[in-house]
Amino acid sequence: MNQLIELKRVTTKKDKPDLSSLGFGKHFTDHMFVMEYDKEKGWHDPRITPYEPLVLDPAAAVFHYGQAIFEGLKAYRTSDNRVLLFRPSKNIHRLNVSSERMSMPPLDEELVLEAVQQLIDLERDWIPTKEGTSLYIRPFVIATESCLGVKPALQYKFMIILSPVGAYYANQLQPVRIFVEEDYVRAVRGGVGAVKTGGNYAASLQAQLKAEKLGYDQVLWLDGVEKKYVEEVGSMNIFFKIKGEVFTPALNGSILGGITRDSVIEMLRSWNVPVHERRITIQEVYxxxxxxxxxxxxxxxxxxxxxxxxxxxxxxxxxxxxNFETGELSMKIYQEMTDIQLGRIPDPYQWTVEV
Structure with a gap:
């Protein structure tokens, strides 16, 4: 890292939210990280500043041509008051994978990791302590050049914001109901389904609303060409345990390569559970x-x-x-994964990074 991160502290801190009603992504910490890019300077002026609204030109390219990417990871507080990140370098590298596909400038991954760690350290008292809670970390990049024209922008803004969160689902291990979508499609090979760009999620909303009206929690997407191969759920990768073996769709260019997905595969293999990454038809599942x-x-x-x-x-x-019950393997994976994330057991995979 060859750039110093400037720090400007808030003068008045916010009140912390009630830990019993955090929700997900509703509250934000006192500070954020910001850095800009232009063609002449490259990425410059990395700084931690008070959390505040952005001012953007109405012609900023992100509004018109959708150059926007993001990531999501978490910081956890352990019982002995340490702070652990879970595989942050994987998320930062995936941010650059998304950046390349969206014709955006790559980030210095070492600088981004340092920015995450400094921001988390500054906001350490925002990391909740209640069981099932954590501090969600949202790095993102948007195109800010003021220009109406279909081309890669010449100016960008990279930011990191933090949000104390509860469980994503109200009852964390309560089994969810999934609707297999056959009309709408999420992505095709050669498109942007394998990257975290905002348009992917906007395009999924109509199917999600349809599923919710039918009483389902999430959508399971099929491939966009033949509409017969299982791909992923709206916000998750999907796994099937069949006759003692585990199957998950292979990454084929239209499926997001999840960090948790990769971790689960490594964990299962360390337990000598057979894991297969391959194409899976919904007919085969049925x-x-x-x-x-x-x-x-x-x-x-x-x-x-x-x-x-x-x-x-x-x-x-x-x-x-x-029987609509949480399976033994699902429970075992969840317990070991969260025990590692929370520092309750030794980390045999060297996944955690202490702040």
Whole structure:
């Protein structure tokens, strides 16, 4: 790292929210990290400043052409008052993968990690202590050049904001109901489905609203060409335990490579549980269900960590998974993952970074 991070502290701190009603992404800390880019200077003026609204030109490219990427990771407070990050370098590297696909300038990953750590250290007293809570970290980049023209922008803003959060779902390990979407599609190979850009999520909202009206929590997307291969859930990667073996869709260019997904695969293999990354049809899932071979289905993601699936609805057929109960493997993964994140057990994978 060759740039010093300037610090400007707030003069008056905010009141902390009630830990019993945090929700997710509703409250924000006193400070944020900001850095700008232009073609002549590159990335410059890294600084931590008071959290405040942005001022952008109405012609800023992000509003018109969608150059925007983001990440999500968490900081956890341990019982002995340490602060741990979970695989932050993976998220920062994925930010650059997204940046390349969206024709945006790459970030200095060492500088970004230092910025995350300095900001977390400054806002240490915002990290909640209640079981199931954490401090959510949202790095993002937007195009700020004022120009109406379809081209990569010449100016950008990189920011990191922090939010104390509760569990993503109200009942963390309560199995969720998933609707398999067959009309709308999320992404196709060659598109931007494998990167974290805002447009992916905006495009998913209509299907999510449809699923919620039908009484479901999330959407399971099929591939955008043949509409028969399982891809991912709205905010999670998906896993199926069938006859003692675990299957998850292979990363094919239209599926986001989740950090939690990667961690779960490594964990399962260390336990000698067979894991297969390959194309999986929804018909194959249904036939395995009909034969009584599906033992568990669960989603993985930073927000929820592990989310057991209790029901899949496809083609007017309801598949009830494991009697709508949290499976033994899902529970074991969740327990070990959160124990590592919270520093309750040794980290054999060297995933955590202490701030």
């Amino acid at each position: 036939e395995a269900y009909q034969r009584g071979e599906i033992e568990e289905v669960f989603g993985t993601g930073t927000a929820a960590v592990i989310s057991p699936v209790g029901e899949l609805s496809w083609n007017d057929e309801r598949m009830i998974i494991n």
